[in-house]
Each structure stands twice: as C-alpha cells, then as structure tokens.
Amino acid sequence: MSPRNPSMRARKPKARINSQTPILFWPRRQWMLLIFSIIISILMWRAIDLQVMHKQFLQDQGEARHLRTITLSAHRGMLLDRHGEPLAISTPVDSIWVNPTQLLQNTQPQLSKLAQQLDMTFKQLTHSLKGRMQRDFIYIKRHIAPQQAQKVLAFKLKGVFSQREYRRYYPAGEIAAHVLGFTDIEDKGQEGLELALDTKLTGISGSKQVLQGKGGQIIADIRSLSLAYPGQDIQLTLDRRLQYIAYRELKAAAQQHRADSASAVILNVQTGEVLAMVNQPAQNPNDWAHRDGGLYRNRAVTDVFEAGSAIKPFTAAMGLESGKYTPKTLVQTSPGVIQFGEYKVRDTRNYGKINLATILKKSSNVGASKIALSLPKKQMWQFFSNLGFGALSESGFPGEVKGKLSHFRYWQPVEQASLSFGYSMNVTLLQLARAYAALGNQGRLPSINFVLDKQIKQSVSIMKPKTAKQVLKMLEAVVSEGGTGEKAQIAGFRIAGKTGTVRKPAENGGYETHAYFSVFVGLVPAHKPQLVMAVLINNPNMGDYYGGDVAAPVFAKVMKPVLRLLNVAPEM
Amino acid sequence: MLLKLSIFLLLLLIFLSALGLIYTRHQNHLTFMQIQTLSQQHDELNEQWRQLRLEHSTLTQQPRIEQLTKQKLNMHIPQAHETMIIQP
Numbered sequence: 001m002s003p004r005n006p007s008m009r010a011r012k013p014k015a016r017i018n019s020q021t022p023i024l025f026w027p028r029r030q031w032m033l034l035i036f037s038i039i040i041s042i043l044m045w046r047a048i049d050l051q052v053m054h055k056q057f058l059q060d061q062g063e064a065r066h067l068r069t070i071t072l073s074a075h076r077g078m079l080l081d082r083h084g085e086p087l088a089i090s091t092p093v094d095s096i097w098v099n100p101t102q103l104l105q106n107t108q109p110q111l112s113k114l115a116q117q118l119d120m121t122f123k124q125l126t127h128s129l130k131g132r133m134q135r136d137f138i139y140i141k142r143h144i145a146p147q148q149a150q151k152v153l154a155f156k157l158k159g160v161f162s163q164r165e166y167r168r169y170y171p172a173g174e175i176a177a178h179v180l181g182f183t184d185i186e187d188k189g190q191e192g193l194e195l196a197l198d199t200k201l202t203g204i205s206g207s208k209q210v211l212q213g214k215g216g217q218i219i220a221d222i223r224s225l226s227l228a229y230p231g232q233d234i235q236l237t238l239d240r241r242l243q244y245i246a247y248r249e250l251k252a253a254a255q256q257h258r259a260d261s262a263s264a265v266i267l268n269v270q271t272g273e274v275l276a277m278v279n280q281p282a283q284n285p286n287d288w289a290h291r292d293g294g295l296y297r298n299r300a301v302t303d304v305f306e307a308g309s310a311i312k313p314f315t316a317a318m319g320l321e322s323g324k325y326t327p328k329t330l331v332q333t334s335p336g337v338i339q340f341g342e343y344k345v346r347d348t349r350n351y352g353k354i355n356l357a358t359i360l361k362k363s364s365n366v367g368a369s370k371i372a373l374s375l376p377k378k379q380m381w382q383f384f385s386n387l388g389f390g391a392l393s394e395s396g397f398p399g400e401v402k403g404k405l406s407h408f409r410y411w412q413p414v415e416q417a418s419l420s421f422g423y424s425m426n427v428t429l430l431q432l433a434r435a436y437a438a439l440g441n442q443g444r445l446p447s448i449n450f451v452l453d454k455q456i457k458q459s460v461s462i463m464k465p466k467t468a469k470q471v472l473k474m475l476e477a478v479v480s481e482g483g484t485g486e487k488a489q490i491a492g493f494r495i496a497g498k499t500g501t502v503r504k505p506a507e508n509g510g511y512e513t514h515a516y517f518s519v520f521v522g523l524v525p526a527h528k529p530q531l532v533m534a535v536l537i538n539n540p541n542m543g544d545y546y547g548g549d550v551a552a553p554v555f556a557k558v559m560k561p562v563l564r565l566l567n568v569a570p571e572m
Numbered sequence: 573m574l575l576k577l578s579i580f581l582l583l584l585l586i587f588l589s590a591l592g593l594i595y596t597r598h599q600n601h602l603t604f605m606q607i608q609t610l611s612q613q614h615d616e617l618n619e620q621w622r623q624l625r626l627e628h629s630t631l632t633q634q635p636r637i638e639q640l641t642k643q644k645l646n647m648h649i650p651q652a653h654e655t656m657i658i659q660p
Contacts, residue, residue, distance in 0.1 A: 075622075086629045092619045171629035208608075220601075221608040244634035491652050561649065570657060 067222065068212045074203025075166050076187050077231030079180060079194070081240040082275075082452050088180055088194065090166040090187060094149030095142040100129050102159025110157055117152050118144070142185065143167050168194075172240060174282040175247045178298040179238065179274075179450070181398075182285040191296055193236065193450055195398045203231035235452040237273035242266055242562055247278040249557040250535070254280040257518075257540035257550055263300040264554065265433045266533045266562070269523065272437065272446030272459070274395070275531070277301075277430075301393075301400045304426035305536065308502030309363045309484075309547070310519045311422030313471050314435060316356045318383045319371040320467045327470050330355055333366040340414035345369050345421075357474040360498065361483050365421045372420030373413060380416065381408035386462040387435040388445060389427055395448035403427045422500065433534035436521045439475070440496070440529030443468040472496045476526045479552075488522050488552035490560050492570030496529065497522030497555065499547035504539060515539050520551035524559055525571055533559060 050058065079088040096118065103111075108122075115125040118141045125140065132138050142165070144152075149162045168183045170176070181192020189198035206228030211220045246264050254262040259280070266276040283295035297303070319325035336350035347366050351358065359367035372380060385391065390405030404426040406415075418424045427435075430448065438445040443463035475496035479485040484499045500519035503511040518537040523529040535551040544550050563570075641647040 075619075078622075085632075086625055089622055089626045089629070091623050091626055169626055171626060171633060173633075221605055223604065224608075241634060248635075564649075 066211055067209055068218075069207050069209050069225065070218075072206040072208060072228040073164055073166065074205045074228040074230045076168065076183070076203060077201040078233040079197075079201070080233060080235045081238050081243075082235065082273075083239065084235065085240045087172055087176055087236065087238065087240065088168055088170050090168050092146055093143040093165055093167045094146050094162045095139055095165050096144065096149060096152055096160065096162050097137055097139045098129075098161070099136050099159040100133050100138060101136075103129070103157070105159070106157050110155065114152065114155060114157055114160065117148070117155070170285045172243065173284045173286060175278070176238065176240075176243050177282055177285045177296060178279045178300075179277045180285070181296065181298075192298060192398065196396050197234055197451070200234060201231045204229040237268075237271075237275060237449050237452050238277070239275045241565055242276040243278060245561050245565075246276040246533075246558050247282075249554050250278050251280055251282075252557075253535075253537060253550065253554045257537060257542045257544065259537045259541065260539040261299055261303075262535075262537045263303075263429050264533065264535045264558070265300050265429050266531055266558070267433050267437050267446075267448070269437045269440040269529045269532050270446065270459075272434065272448045272457070273452070274430075274448065274450050298397065298399070300429040300536075301395070301397050302428070304401055304403045304428055305517050305519075305538075306423050306425065306502050306505070307427050307432050307519060308422040308500035308517070309365075310432060310498050310500035310521055311425075312360055312363065312368050312420070313439065313475055313498050314384065314387055315368045315371050315420040316360055316474060317439070317463055317467050317471045318375065318380060319356065320470055321383065321463050322375055322379065324374060325356060325371065327356055327474070331359060331367045331370050333359075333364050333370065336366055338366055338369055338417065340412075340417065343414050345414075345417055357477050360474045361477045363484055363499070368420040369417035372416050377408040377411050377416055380419065381405070381411075383462075384419070384425070386445065386460070387438065388431050389425060389435065393428075393430055393434060393448040395430070395450055397450065400430075401428060403431055422502065429534050429536050432519075432521055433532050436523060436534065437529075437532045438462055439468045439471050440523040440532055441468075472523065472526060472529070475523070479522065479526075484546070484548040485520065485522070485552050487548055488520060488555045490524070490556050490563070493524055493559075493563060493568075494526035494571060495522050495524050495555075495559075496526040497552070499552055501545060501547045516545040518545055518547040518550035520547050520555050522552075522555045522559070524563065525568060527571060530566075530568060531559070531562070 075092070076090040078086050078090070081087050106114075111125065112122045115122045118125070120128075120141070128140050129138065152160065153162055166187050168187060170180060170182070172180075179192055181194040181196075182190055183194050184190050187202075189195040189201065194201070207225045209222040209225060210218045211222055212218055246266060250262050250264045253259070262280040264276070264278050265274065267273065268275055277298065277300050279297070279299045281295055285296070316325075319329075320327070330353040332353050333347060333351045334353070337344055337346040345365050347362075347364050351362055351364055351367070354362070354364065354367060356367075356371075358364070359371075384405055390403055392400055392402055406424070411419075415424050434445065434448060438459075441459060442465035444459035444461050446459040447457045449457070473496075475498055476494055477483055478499070479488045479495040479497045485495075485497045488495055488497050498521055500517070500521075502517040502519065503513075504515040504517060506512045516539065518540055519535065521532065521534040523532045533555055535554045537550045537554075540550045
C-alpha cells in the first residue's frame with residue numbers, strides 16, 4: 001500500500017495517535033520553549049556582549065598575549081675612502097639581556113655555565129643582577145660576536161635573551177681617528193665626520209608584527225608595520241694610503257722631536273678635497289676604554305696658531321696684486337729693524353735692498369712689514385679675508401674654528417706690520433693649507449670638501465693667475481739650496497713651499513722664550529701644483545725648532561711616496 | 573522566478589567571493605612569510621658581506637702590508653737609481 005500522495009501518508013499516523021488518546025503536554029512544552037529561549041537569549045546576549053561590548057578589550061588582551069611588535073634594526077652606513085675602501089663599518093653584534101626573576105629559576109650549575117660562556121665569573125654575574133632584581137630587563141653583556149650569542153642562547157636557559165645591535169669598527173684604527181671621529185654604544189655619531197654626517201649615516205629602523213608562542217618564540221610573521229631603511233654609505237675624499245703615509249711620518253717626527261702635538265693636511269689644490277688629515281697624539285677608536293676628547297681632537301681644524309713666516313707669501317702676493325710691486329722691485333730692509341714705539345720688528349741680519357723673492361727666501365720680517373705698510377689697511381684686510389682667514393672653511397667639520405683676523409679699523413701700524421709676517425692673527429692648519437692651494441690653483445680659493453662629490457664646487461678667484469704664478473716661482477726658490485725650506489726637497493720634483501718658525505704665545509700674554517711652532521707648507525709639483533701639504537709641529541723639544549729643520553723634512557718624507565702612489569711624473 | 577534566480581545568483585557570488593577572500597588572505601600570509609624569510613636571508617648575507625669587507629680591510633691595512641713585504645718577502649721601495657723614466 002504505497003501512498004498515493006504525501007497527504008495520505010501524513011494523515012495516517014495522525015489517525016493512529018488520535019486513536020491512542022493523545023496527551024499534548026501543552027504547558028510543559030511551553031515551559032521548555034521558554035527555558036530554551038531564555039538560554040538562547042542568554043547565550044546570544046553573551047555573544048553580543050563579547051563581540052560588541054568588550055571586543056576591543058578582548059582583542060587587545062589576546063593580541064598582547066600572542067602578537068608582538070619587534071623592531072627591525074637598520075645598520076649605520078659605511079664611511080669609505082675615495083677608492084671605496086671602508087674606513088668605518090657597523091657590523092652586527094648581539095647583546096645578552098636577562099629577566100632576573102626568570103633567570104634565577106635556573107639551577108646554579110646552569111648559571112655558572114652561562115657566566116663561563118660570557119667570559120664572566122659566577123660572582124660577576126650575580127653581582128651585575130644585585131640591586132636590579134625588580135627590573136624586567138638587564139643587559140648582562142653587550143656587543144659580543146653573534147656566534148658567541150648563539151652559543152649562549154643554545155643553553156635554553158629561562159630568562160636569557162639576545163638583542164641584535166651594531167658596533168662600529170674602524171679598520172684604519174688611529175690613523176684616521178681624528179677625522180672620522182667615533183660613535184657611542186648606541187651607534188650615534190659623537191665626534192668628527194661621524195657626527196657631521198650622522199643624519200645621512202643613520203638608518204631608520206622598522207618594525208613588524210609577529211605571532212609568538214607561549215615561551216615567547218616567534219611562530220609566524222603577521223605583517224610589516226614599517227620598513228627598515230639602512231643608512232647611506234658615504235664616500236669620503238680621504239685616501240687611505242695617503243692617510244697612512246702622512247700619519248706614519250708625522251708620528252715619527254713628533255716622536256723624534258718630542259713634540260706636544262702635531263698635525264698635517266694634504267689637499268687637492270684644484271678641488272679642495274681633503275686627501276689626508278692626521279694628528280698626533282692619537283688613540284685607536286676601536287678601544288672603548290680610552291675615549292678621551294683630547295686624543296681625538298682634530299687639531300688641524302679645531303686648534304689655531306699664529307702662522308708666522310708662512311703668511312709672507314700672501315704679503316708678497318698682495319704687493320704684486322696692488323700693482324705697486326713687481327718681482328723685480330727692490331725693498332730697502334736696512335738696517336734690518338723697524339721701531340714701533342717699544343716694539344721692534346727685526347731680521348736675523350741686515351739684508352739691505354732685496355727683491356720679493358729674497359724677502360721670502362730669507363724670510364725677512366722687515367721686508368714683509370715694508371710691503372704691508374705701503375698699502376692701505378683695508379686692502380690688506382680684504383686680501384687676507386679673501387684667503388679664508390678669520391672665517392670657517394665651510395667644510396662642515398664639527399668643532400671647526402674661525403681663527404682670528406681683527407677688523408682693519410682696529411689696526412695700528414705695528415699690527416699691520418706684524419700681520420704681514422703672520423703674527424696678530426690666528427689660523428687653523430686647514431685654513432693655511434687652503435690659502436696655499438689658491439696659490440697653486442691660479443689664484444682661485446677652493447672650497448674644502450670631506451665628502452666625495454662628482455660636481456666640483458666653484459672656487460673663488462682671489463688673485464690674478466699671474467700673481468699666483470709669480471709667487472709660486474718665488475716659493476720654489478725657498479725650497480732650493482740655501483733656502484729655509486731646503487729639507488723639503490724631493491729628487492725629481494720641483495717644490496714650492498715656505499717654512500715658519502713661530503714663538504708660542506705664553507699663558508700670561510707675550511711669547512714663550514723657548515717654545516715654538518714649526519710650520520711648513522708646500523705645493524707639488526711646482527710648475528703645475530696638484531697637492532698642497534701643511535705640516536705643524538707643536539713645541540719640538542729636542543733642540544731643533546726651525547720649521548725648515550722640523551716640519552719641512554716631514555713634507556719630503558710624505559710626498560715622496562705619495563707622488564709615486566699618485567703616479568705624478570717627475571719633471572726633471 | 574527571475575527574482576529568485578537573481579537572489580540565488582547573488583548568494584552564490586557572495587559565497588564565491590567569501591571563498592576568494594579566504595584564499596587571497598592565505599596567499600597573502602604565505603607570501604608575507606616568504607618575503608620575510610627572503611629579507612632575513614638578505615640581511616644575513618648583507619651582514620656576512622660587511623664582515624668579510626671588514627676583514628678584508630683589516631688584512632689590507634698599509635702597516636700590515638708594509639711589514640709583510642719588508643719582512644717576509646724582502647721587498648723594498650725602489651730608490652732613485654733603481655728607477656727609470658720612460659718618456660711617452
């Protein structure tokens with residue numbers, strides 16, 4: 001009896017129930033329905049409560065337990081020399097930090113093992129925790145090699161973690177320490193070019209979100225919040241090889257003469273690029289224990305001195321530039337002394353009537369004074385200012401000083417005369433080297449650069465090319481047999497240069513009787529200068545103190561290998 | 573009828589797009605993981621390169637080379653009488 005239609009099938013059982021006196025339990029059913037509805041509404045309310053009312057709180061809590069934001073450290077850019085050799089590199093190191101409460105849950109042998117791996121004694125380890133127990137984060141060892149850190153983490157001790165950091169290394173050590181400067185433990189520039197170029201070198205650290213497990217281990221990366229941008233690498237104008245040669249010879253000279261300090265600068269005459277800049281005393285910047293400012297001071301730009309006779313070529317140039325003098329003009333220096341009230345300007349002997357070349361060669365103070373006094377004060381001040389004296393070189397080097405060139409309004413004749421041979425004014429060694437570069441660069445003063453830039457900045461013309469050429473010719477005579485700069489000679493090359501021997505100012509005013517600055521500035525090759533080098537030896541203590549005896553030999557010893565390295569062809 | 577059909581179609585499309593969403597999110601996650609692994613690898617290689625660079629630079633420092641050439645190889649810088657200048 002197959003059903004013919006669905007209604008038939010439905011009706012049939014109904015009929016059967018009907019026949020058995022149906023008990024419908026209506027009230028009970030309704031009660032049950034009510035109870036179930038209540039339960040469902042409670043559940044729904046709870047769901048709404050959790051999903052809507054407390055959503056933020058719960059989500060935050062959940063994320064706090066499983067999501068973690070970690071910083072992606074960006075390394076600091078490298079400093080490179082002009083040939084791309086690294087002078088400062090940040091390499092990854094790890095710092096081990098602990099959560100002290102968790103750490104002390106480890107057994108004692110485990111802790112001893114940890115201490116041993118960190119090159120500490122157990123005592124040192126516990127000592128470093130003392131008094132800091134309530135903190136959650138304590139560094140116990142900073143800046144260790146990543147391999148060592150990995151070994152430490154391999155013990156899987158509770159509460160021991162590592163953090164990636166960067167440490168700055170200076171492969172050239174003390175040789176370039178003064179120019180480069182150094183960074184602190186957070187890899188921030190503190191001194192020198194590290195400080196000057198800090199914004200470019202510093203990377204921007206990024207962050208990402210990760211899913212972490214119960215023990216804090218990272219299970220998966222969720223998303224990146226911000227990208228890490230590493231710092232830029234910067235190519236400097238320094239040449240590592242020149243820097244080394246200059247350093248080696250300067251150090252030898254400073255030791256030989258027991259000098260208080262010494263500096264040397266090598267510039268490219270045309271571009272004003274600093275090829276080498278070295279100082280004594282020095283200290284290896286990789287050694288963190290001796291970070292004493294005095295040892296890292298870049299004296300070539302931060303310290304001033306009176307340049308003395310080394311200024312005379314500019315007095316001669318000024319004379320030529322004024323038109324009042326020609327290389328043949330004779331200047332009367334008899335009787336070898338000029339009186340200014342109680343002050344006397346004197347020469348070592350009476351030279352009589354001499355030309356400009358002889359004034360420079362014999363380094364006649366009287367001759368230089370005569371030239372200066374024959375010209376207006378303003379003109380002299382203008383000329384010396386144009387040479388960059390009394391102003392910053394725009395090199396951007398931190399701590400660079402201006403030196404001193406007082407305004408001509410305050411000059412008395414004695415000042416004007418003493419300026420002509422480099423007293424009454426202060427210069428840095430860099431300023432002096434730059435002013436000489438103008439003589440070698442056809443009278444154009446180059447701007448000073450530490451950062452290699454393809455575009456050469458415009459140099460300012462401050463004297464006629466002819467004047468510069470004539471002065472160079474005179475300076476060539478200085479570095480010849482019988483000249484004061486004789487010892488700067490290099491076989492095969494013609495050198496233009498000038499010595500200076502300056503009495504050091506005494507602390508109570510006036511001058512020291514037996515303390516000197518020995519100076520030499522030279523240009524090479526003389527017929528078409530490429531390089532200028534300035535050497536300053538502060539207070540040589542072994543008898544010799546003339547610039548020609550102390551500073552000039554350094555020039556020759558440095559330039560000889562440098563010319564070979566730079567492939568400058570000998571000219572004779 | 574048409575209304576019913578279009579509702580059905582819409583529901584189907586919504587369902588498909590929901591599946592698509594799940595799929596793309598999964599893909600996104602996988603790619604992100606991949607890029608993370610690669611960038612980590614990149615960082616590691618970069619760091620290794622820097623370390624090698626540092627090592628190379630330390631080994632090629634002038635003082636070291638000077639010492640090695642003088643002591644081990646008995647070399648010296650040619651003096652004036654040992655050099656010859658060839659004019660081009």
